[in-house]
Amino acid sequence: MNLNIALLPGDGIGPEVIQQAVKVLNAIAEKYNHSFEFKKASVGAIAIDETGNPLPDETLQICADADAILFGAIGDPKYDNNPNAKVRPEQGLLKLRKSLGLFANIRPLTTYDALIHKSNLKAEVIKDTNFVIYRELTSGIYFGEKQASEDGNEASDICKYTVEEIDRIAHLAFKAAQVRRKKLTLVDKANVLETSRLWRKRVAEIAKTYPKVNLEYLFVDNAAMQIILNPKQFDVILTENMFGDILSDEASVISGSIGLLASASIGSHTAMFEPIHGSYPQAKGKNIANPLAAILSAAMLLDHFELYEEAETIRTAVEKSIELNITTPDLNSTNHFSTTNVGNFLSDFILDDENTFYNK
Ligand code: IPM
Ligand code: MN
Numbered sequence: 001m002n003l004n005i006a007l008l009p010g011d012g013i014g015p016e017v018i019q020q021a022v023k024v025l026n027a028i029a030e031k032y033n034h035s036f037e038f039k040k041a042s043v044g045a046i047a048i049d050e051t052g053n054p055l056p057d058e059t060l061q062i063c064a065d066a067d068a069i070l071f072g073a074i075g076d077p078k079y080d081n082n083p084n085a086k087v088r089p090e091q092g093l094l095k096l097r098k099s100l101g102l103f104a105n106i107r108p109l110t111t112y113d114a115l116i117h118k119s120n121l122k123a124e125v126i127k128d129t130n131f132v133i134y135r136e137l138t139s140g141i142y143f144g145e146k147q148a149s150e151d152g153n154e155a156s157d158i159c160k161y162t163v164e165e166i167d168r169i170a171h172l173a174f175k176a177a178q179v180r181r182k183k184l185t186l187v188d189k190a191n192v193l194e195t196s197r198l199w200r201k202r203v204a205e206i207a208k209t210y211p212k213v214n215l216e217y218l219f220v221d222n223a224a225m226q227i228i229l230n231p232k233q234f235d236v237i238l239t240e241n242m243f244g245d246i247l248s249d250e251a252s253v254i255s256g257s258i259g260l261l262a263s264a265s266i267g268s269h270t271a272m273f274e275p276i277h278g279s280y281p282q283a284k285g286k287n288i289a290n291p292l293a294a295i296l297s298a299a300m301l302l303d304h305f306e307l308y309e310e311a312e313t314i315r316t317a318v319e320k321s322i323e324l325n326i327t328t329p330d331l332n333s334t335n336h337f338s339t340t341n342v343g344n345f346l347s348d349f350i351l352d353d354e355n356t357f358y359n360k
Pocket of ligand 1: 074075090093094245276278
């Protein structure tokens, strides 16, 4: 298969982890005779430095022309600590999601046996946890009207949802639940928010067309607690933009590190694949960032094009690296490996047909 992939490494550790994801994709291309072509474009703080714009027109065009986009990370402390900044790196990512119509962000959560005992959470609580968060990505409080008064004494962010915006992601989430363990949990704050009540009404209606799926409702405050208390109860979690953002960072603790969580953002045209972690500026340039979230995002990219065996090959290699403790410091306090070491191990493992060396 020929694929044109837009690469948007972005800020902080983005370029380092994307480099390893490309290395792994190149190994897959070689092993399975595919042709992956990469086209780099700038986004985020680095794009502001270069052009004044966090999402230059050229970047948007490269993304629109590509079969898929692989995204690194975005954000820079010089903007985080400046509430008056008019242009922010995050605007680049938000505009990209909106312009490309990437309304559904899919964030799977899995556990690795080799990491269970390293978690801060009890092994019996987290073992075999497997759920996926369907986060609405192009609406809600992120995209509603924003205001800040002239005198600086008032500000507001409007949270708005339409029936169409709810329905399209709800259908995707129900379809996912249908081929998984047939349970869907809608997370909202329907005891307080009008938008949540609209979500409940629509999702209850849509549920009638998926009779095999068991629908449950959970308020977001309770959901935050249940995710840590009893994560195995979840199969598919469907939720609005901001709740999904918060709950997915929380859920990453179950896996062992936020450096493990991948995501796919899909819509009507193209698709984008990105780790859920941020730009981790403290680690920039140190070759210590965990590349697995970016690499597992590349596996989700392959799944998207129905290259299931190829995607599975990446996941098997990742599992092997974790099993052998060939991991970065977030997962490995002693004898840790570098970002590059992990990428090299994975690409070697993928290309070593007999697995002669590593399987010994
Ligand atoms: C994420 C990130 C982004 C978000 C930021 C960088 C705008 O936290 O992808 O989860 O809030 O969506
Ligand atoms: Mn986030």
